[in-house]
Amino acid sequence: YELADGQTETSLANECGKFAVMPDEKNYAVDYEGKLREVVTYGDKNYPKYSISESGKLAQLFEVMNTNAEFNTQIYISIEDDLTLTNHVPFEVEVKINDTKWETKGFKGVFDGNGHTITINNSFDNSYTWGNNMKNVNTLVCYRNEGIIQNVIVKGTCTNDIDVGEHVDAGGLCYCNAGGIIRNCWNDMSFDLKILHQTGGICAINEGLIENCINTGTIKAAFNGPFDWEGMWGFAGGICGENITSDPGVHANGVIKNCVNHGAVEIQTKYNQEDGTDGAGINGAGGAICAIN
Numbered sequence: 001y002e003l004a005d006g007q008t009e010t011s012l013a014n015e016c017g018k019f020a021v022m023p024d025e026k027n028y029a030v031d032y033e034g035k036l037r038e039v040v041t042y043g044d045k046n047y048p049k050y051s052i053s054e055s056g057k058l059a060q061l062f063e064v065m066n067t068n069a070e071f072n073t074q075i076y077i078s079i080e081d082d083l084t085l086t087n088h089v090p091f092e093v094e095v096k097i098n099d100t101k102w103e104t105k106g107f108k109g110v111f112d113g114n115g116h117t118i119t120i121n122n123s124f125d126n127s128y129t130w131g132n133n134m135k136n137v138n139t140l141v142c143y144r145n146e147g148i149i150q151n152v153i154v155k156g157t158c159t160n161d162i163d164v165g166e167h168v169d170a171g172g173l174c175y176c177n178a179g180g181i182i183r184n185c186w187n188d189m190s191f192d193l194k195i196l197h198q199t200g201g202i203c204a205i206n207e208g209l210i211e212n213c214i215n216t217g218t219i220k221a222a223f224n225g226p227f228d229w230e231g232m233w234g235f236a237g238g239i240c241g242e243n244i245t246s247d248p249g250v251h252a253n254g255v256i257k258n259c260v261n262h263g264a265v266e267i268q269t270k271y272n273q274e275d276g277t278d279g280a281g282i283n284g285a286g287g288a289i290c291a292i293n
Contacts, residue, residue, distance in 0.1 A: 026038055027039035037049055047075050049078060050076065052080060062089060062090055090139050106178060106180075110148045110149075113150065113153065118140060118153070118155070139170060142174050143176065145177045146178050147180050149173050150181070150185065151185070156189045156190075170193055170204060172201050172202050172203070173203055177203045179208045179253070182202055182213060184213070185202060186213065187214070188216045190263075191219045193221050198241030201217050202215060205241065206244065206290070210255070211256075215263045216263050219264070220266045237291045238261025238289055239259050240256070243290040267285075
């Protein structure tokens, strides 16, 4: 086709959420499939609502979010039934800021499990790559949460078998809770991972609010260092690996309220080196709630 004078080429993904109509006194927005989605109000914000009752539909939605950099993540995902996901890839888009800096795009919407259970069975090796040569093993919703994740139960297992020195981080609901809210969630998924930095039952790093959450999953983590590094690197905790409360350049307001951990947290005392021997530094720290606060 040919564009008329003054027209610019676009895509349906780019136009999502830009247009709204009001039949029957309800607001609607156009989604990535060209369908009308009801716009719901939660708190002081409006969100196009995606009601998910099939595992494939959730996987499809995350695939669209991951392959369209302009996708507006201010959406309301409502889980309507129990789901099962295998080798699940969450929302984890990196945006290039300049030649030397990449930034992970945040999820700014609401993920509401409505009390349903999502079972995740993830097992990754070196064939799984993410972002700028990173490898993120597991999280349900997103790498970076700037929105709300609530009312969901996560079960299953997460394992990996990767080369020494590969970058791996993991969290049950998200990797980094970056000023977002995680509440009323229960992680019963077990982790057996080779990691680089942090892992946790609810999230790996908390810079926001986690409240009324529970972990009953077993967390087993081994630090996977590429060189003869010294010092402490890997952090594993029942709720989060690291709770950041005062760190320049981040949200620096990590709060954990009314949370409990009943899962075992296990870390090895030495990290793995490329030659198969133990490293000089200790593996890291472990904690029932968090390893580092």
